[in-house]
Amino acid sequence: MPDMPLLKLENIGKEYFGNRVLADVSFSLNRGEILGLVGENGAGKSTLMNILFGMPVIASTGGYEGSLYFDGEKVSFKSPFDALDVGIGMVHQEFSLIPGFSAAENILLNREVLNRSVLENLFSPRAATLDRQTMNARAARAIETLGVDIGVDTIVSEMPVGYKQFIEIAREIDRAKTRLLVLDEPTAVLTETESQILLSALRKLADSGISIIFISHRLQETIGLCDKLVVLRDGRIVKEVPVKDTELSARDIASWMVGRNVDNNPTARRVNSSTGEIALEVEHLWVDMPGEAVRDASFTVHKGEIFGIGGLAGQGKLGIPNGIMGLFPAGGTVKLFGQAVELGEPRAALDSKMAFVSEDRRGVGLLLGERIDWNITFTAMQVQDRFLKDVPFFGKFLRLRDDVAIAEEARGYIESLEIKCTGVGQRAVELSGGNQQKICLAKAFCLKPDLLLVCEPTRGIDVGAKELVLGTLRRYNEEYGTTIIVTSSELEELRAVCDRVAIVGGGGVAGILPASRPPEDFGILMMGEKIDA
Amino acid sequence: MLKKFINAAGWPRIIIGLFLLALFATAPFVGVLVSTSLSDTLVRFGMNGVLVLAMVPMVQTGCGLNFGLPLGIISGLLGATLSIELNFRGMSGFAAAILFAVPIAVVLGYFYGQLLNRVKGGEMMIATYVGFSSVAFMCIAWLLLPYKSPTMIWGYGGSGLRTTISVDGYWHNILSDFLSLEFGHLNIPTGMFIFLGVLCLLIWLFMKTKTGTAMTAVGSNPVFAAASGVNVDRMRIVSVVLSTALGAIGILVYEQSFGFIQLYMGPFYMALPAVASILLGGASVNKASIWNVLVGTFLFQGILTMTPSVINNILQTDMSEVIRIIVSNGMILYALTRKAQVKR
Numbered sequence: 001m002p003d004m005p006l007l008k009l010e011n012i013g014k015e016y017f018g019n020r021v022l023a024d025v026s027f028s029l030n031r032g033e034i035l036g037l038v039g040e041n042g043a044g045k046s047t048l049m050n051i052l053f054g055m056p057v058i059a060s061t062g063g064y065e066g067s068l069y070f071d072g073e074k075v076s077f078k079s080p081f082d083a084l085d086v087g088i089g090m091v092h093q094e095f096s097l098i099p100g101f102s103a104a105e106n107i108l109l110n111r112e113v114l115n116r117s118v119l120e121n122l123f124s125p126r127a128a129t130l131d132r133q134t135m136n137a138r139a140a141r142a143i144e145t146l147g148v149d150i151g152v153d154t155i156v157s158e159m160p161v162g163y164k165q166f167i168e169i170a171r172e173i174d175r176a177k178t179r180l181l182v183l184d185e186p187t188a189v190l191t192e193t194e195s196q197i198l199l200s201a202l203r204k205l206a207d208s209g210i211s212i213i214f215i216s217h218r219l220q221e222t223i224g225l226c227d228k229l230v231v232l233r234d235g236r237i238v239k240e241v242p243v244k245d246t247e248l249s250a251r252d253i254a255s256w257m258v259g260r261n262v263d264n265n266p267t268a269r270r271v272n273s274s275t276g277e278i279a280l281e282v283e284h285l286w287v288d289m290p291g292e293a294v295r296d297a298s299f300t301v302h303k304g305e306i307f308g309i310g311g312l313a314g315q316g317k318l319g320i321p322n323g324i325m326g327l328f329p330a331g332g333t334v335k336l337f338g339q340a341v342e343l344g345e346p347r348a349a350l351d352s353k354m355a356f357v358s359e360d361r362r363g364v365g366l367l368l369g370e371r372i373d374w375n376i377t378f379t380a381m382q383v384q385d386r387f388l389k390d391v392p393f394f395g396k397f398l399r400l401r402d403d404v405a406i407a408e409e410a411r412g413y414i415e416s417l418e419i420k421c422t423g424v425g426q427r428a429v430e431l432s433g434g435n436q437q438k439i440c441l442a443k444a445f446c447l448k449p450d451l452l453l454v455c456e457p458t459r460g461i462d463v464g465a466k467e468l469v470l471g472t473l474r475r476y477n478e479e480y481g482t483t484i485i486v487t488s489s490e491l492e493e494l495r496a497v498c499d500r501v502a503i504v505g506g507g508g509v510a511g512i513l514p515a516s517r518p519p520e521d522f523g524i525l526m527m528g529e530k531i532d533a
Numbered sequence: 534m535l536k537k538f539i540n541a542a543g544w545p546r547i548i549i550g551l552f553l554l555a556l557f558a559t560a561p562f563v564g565v566l567v568s569t570s571l572s573d574t575l576v577r578f579g580m581n582g583v584l585v586l587a588m589v590p591m592v593q594t595g596c597g598l599n600f601g602l603p604l605g606i607i608s609g610l611l612g613a614t615l616s617i618e619l620n621f622r623g624m625s626g627f628a629a630a631i632l633f634a635v636p637i638a639v640v641l642g643y644f645y646g647q648l649l650n651r652v653k654g655g656e657m658m659i660a661t662y663v664g665f666s667s668v669a670f671m672c673i674a675w676l677l678l679p680y681k682s683p684t685m686i687w688g689y690g691g692s693g694l695r696t697t698i699s700v701d702g703y704w705h706n707i708l709s710d711f712l713s714l715e716f717g718h719l720n721i722p723t724g725m726f727i728f729l730g731v732l733c734l735l736i737w738l739f740m741k742t743k744t745g746t747a748m749t750a751v752g753s754n755p756v757f758a759a760a761s762g763v764n765v766d767r768m769r770i771v772s773v774v775l776s777t778a779l780g781a782i783g784i785l786v787y788e789q790s791f792g793f794i795q796l797y798m799g800p801f802y803m804a805l806p807a808v809a810s811i812l813l814g815g816a817s818v819n820k821a822s823i824w825n826v827l828v829g830t831f832l833f834q835g836i837l838t839m840t841p842s843v844i845n846n847i848l849q850t851d852m853s854e855v856i857r858i859i860v861s862n863g864m865i866l867y868a869l870t871r872k873a874q875v876k877r
């Protein structure tokens with residue numbers, strides 16, 4: 001059956017807790033074919049690969065819909081081992097190598113070549129010794145296939161990141177029966193030349209009959225390498241095209257990836273209320289935030305403006321607001337209305353009348369076990385000494401929490417933000433995501449800030465609440481003229497609510513464009529290509 | 534109405550409370566005087582109340598249960614012995630003991646707090662060792678410190694403090710007898726209750742200040758507190774200092790009623806009953822209230838007083854000590870398993 005596809009997906013769908021992440025995904029992959037899978041963060045790529053690889057997270061959240069065919073047979077993997085058994089190899093974004101072992105040991109882990117020995121017969125095969133020579137030869141062969149030159153004795157922890165990626169791929173190649181190789185962002189950590197080496201090695205592998213699914217954010221190399229391209233957006237396949245016969249540009253793909261039609265956008269574009277006066281000036285900011293490191297970011301925000309920060313995950317967009325607010329070690333200069341703000345000290349940022357809504361709502365944003373009114377007023381009490389009352393005869397010496405004023409304040413926000421709760425005394429943990437987010441906003445509003453930094457305002461909340469939260473931000477900006485910086489992974493949201501949007505890439509600002517520019521332009525910036533402002 | 538009460542009080546307290554009630558009800562039938570038992574319970578409640586209260590500040594800032602209570606107790610012992618050494622008697626003797634003990638507790642608590650700030654996440658384990666090793670260290674110190682008062686030093690060598698020192702003639706029952714009431718066999722140590730009440734009120738007020746609120750937030754979510762401009766480490770140190778100072782005062786209250794200062798291995802196991810009491814009172818590892826202290830102490834001490842005497846009389850043998858150990862350790866075990874549930 002030579003014309004039967006190696007892998008066939010039929011109507012794959014997946015829901016996480018009532019939240020649909022994949023719907024009706026079907027495609028097939030022939031032997032020796034390379035399929036490029038592209039999509040924004042959250043488009044469903046990882047979920048799709050988790051299903052394909054039988055990750056336990058899928059089964060534990062209720063399984064998936066549709067069917068998978070491998071080599072003509074219907075399969076349903078219970079665990080990654082099942083997937084390995086039929087010949088699916090996966091190279092993850094995170095390195096799964098043992099740092100203290102050599103390259104050869106890592107490549108042949110759990111498939112070691114053993115010497116025949118007496119001990120083995122006396123006890124069990126576990127007592128056998130390793131045939132280092134054969135192992136090294138096999139490892140060397142696998143590395144050679146990739147076209148790189150790495151010593152098989154090199155300890156993994158002493159290698160540059162690019163080499164580690166190669167070792168990881170070599171491990172999958174060495175597996176004799178690997179027939180499908182899934183690579184999740186293999187070139188993300190590689191240099192230009194290393195990427196080229198890897199790409200040509202993948203081509204060679206494909207020619208030898210191994211099928212490859214290649215996931216990458218670098219569109220140019222995806223076009224260069226793949227036979228076929230599948231574009232995912234919001235859990236659906238929006239485009240499936242053969243690459244070889246058509247002229248594809250990175251621009252086309254970018255627009256498919258981000259491209260909800262701009263004209264159908266339900267949220268009306270806001271009026272630009274910026275005055276031109278500079279509110280925030282950031283120069284050469286670096287922030288040491290794990291996973292979101294900022295290396296060198298500079299930008300200015302005007303007074304009364306809503307400024308958006310977008311970009312792919314891990315590029316540093318979240319690092320910028322977190323760094324400005326002093327939550328992570330940071331350096332560079334940050335000036336608010338001409339006044340330098342001390343970095344690395346949340347109190348200094350709060351004292352200079354900045355307020356922050358964290359992307360980590362449950363971790364940073366809320367006192368989950370405490371009352372709603374405490375959550376809303378706590379920061380204002382600590383920073384601005386509000387909600388305290390004097391005790392007669394003690395003067396300034398003893399000031400107690402004014403529980404009545406606290407509840408009063410909270411009631412005001414519950415009403416104006418339509419927070420659904422049983423009362424000011426309810427614990428924050430009992431509220432839904434959208435209402436928790438409103439509490440976080442109320443907490444920030446309560447500080448009466450000059451500059452409000454909001455991270456991922458709509459993450460993990462339902463559509464109705466999204467509109468409300470974005471509307472609240474816009475209204476607050478219009479009513480009080482507060483300058484707002486919104487950081488979000490959702491480009492459409494930024495374009496709807498902001499005046500200008502900065503796209504962050506590689507720990508710096510890749511470009512700043514007016515929100516009215518077409519989404520492709522932002523998509524191109526995200527892919528690390530240049531564009532005229 | 535009943536459901537609301539059950540929800541507010543929690544099943545464990547209701548069950549233990551009913552059990553205690555049952556013990557009191559059985560007592561007359563096995564020849565145990567209810568009035569004596571009740572005054573025993575009340576006295577023990579007053580004696581231990583402040584020691585249990587010493588748990589509250591640390592729990593509130595998320596430093597966990599104060600297994601390092603012996604450190605505070607040692608400060609109290611130093612204060613007590615200094616006061617006797619300088620021959621202060623009566624109310625001034627007790628006040629002097631507190632005045633000497635608290636500064637020592639503040640200094641020790643500060644360093645103890647610094648240590649706990651370095652082992653975030655493993656506070657309770659480290660605290661246990663701080664408590665134990667400070668007791669061991671003081672075992673040497675009690676022998677070497679140049680105390681001279683003949684009521685305290687060993688009769689034979691002429692140097693080194695005795696294991697047990699009587700406070701009789703100094704400040705025995707100085708608080709307990711203040712305004713105390715007698716109804717036949719029932720004795721109510723009013724002064725001790727007033728003292729405990731005042732301390733509880735002070736802590737309650739403190740928890741309502743800006744600093745106290747910040748401490749609660751630190752215990753609830755330290756990252757949130759830090760993002761709100763609160764100095765988390767400082768709040769934790771303040772709470773540890775407070776806990777240690779309360780431990781020092783607590784042991785003095787205990788001693789004035791007990792009548793003896795117990796040195797050397799005396800403080801060794803003092804933390805466990807206090808920990809068990811507050812957990813029994815319904816506190817969790819990072820949330821405790823004054824109410825938890827009062828309810829927990831009363832129930833724990835009540836059971837501890839009643840069980841041995843009632844069961845002894847039923848079985849007609851003297852095994853009060855055995856039963857006391859089984860009951861108190863069983864309750865700690867129970868309380869600690871409860872702690873695991875709260876953590877989940």
